[in-house]
Amino acid sequence: MSSWFGQQQQQGPDPLFLAKTEIEMYNDLFVKMSSTCFVKCRSNFKEPDLNIGEQSCIDRCASKYMEAQEKVGEVMKRVNEQAEQQQRAMQDMQR
Template identity: 55%
Template sequence: MSFFGGGGAPQQPMQPDPLFAAQTEMEMYTVLFNKLTQSCFKKCASRKHKEPDLHLGEMSCIDRCVAKYMDSQELVGKVLQAANEKQAAQQMQMQQMQQAMGGA
């Protein structure tokens, strides 16, 4: 029995369920789209209209709003990915330390 882990057979990493991953991704895109739509519509086209179509100024406002929103989401995604990679590296290092101490 090792000091850190309790011994036994090594655990295999869980394989992600592709259906669950697809559903989660779809839910994330739905939330993103709904927030983007609500935010940009409120900023650019919330006035009451008599015309069924957007004016040129409203369309360009929405284009800029969507671009900025997507850029910010991409930046947040990169920061989270870097944090996840750092955490995974730390976990790997901890496992290597545990194995080194268990084997000594």
Template identity: 45%
Template sequence: MAANNVANNIGKEQILEIAKSEMEYRVELFNRLTKICFDKCIEKRYKESELNMGENSCIDRCVSKYWQATNLVGQLLGSSRPPM
């Protein structure tokens, strides 16, 4: 019975490590996406406190293209997750 508990603990630890790794990956992917689209779409001099229509459209297109490209590369590499 004790061996079974040890096996369960190892399994739980591995699951937690995988979940932690996946969360870190997703945060890094989101941060990369945010930086790329912000640098591309937002003017360096802020004129208004909210995004204008052009900036909103640019960000929408940028995010869409980013996801399409990363998913395509992921499929070409045979991975279930897109590369960074």
């Protein structure tokens, strides 16, 4: 494909679309983690600040949440790689 100026357009996904998608994904992750950890750890609504116990709970909760997300990401990566290999094998068989 060529653009208006006769230059070749980049093949593959649009980098701006990928960046926006990644930002949305991290925003969603942060919102879910924040609400989950807030509900789990916030116990006293009489004081405006978090107490030491609540701060520790939120630190542990956020750490565990991110660890879990990382593990899920690793599993999904392996599943996607296996699916790609199977798809390539099917394409090779059809040739």
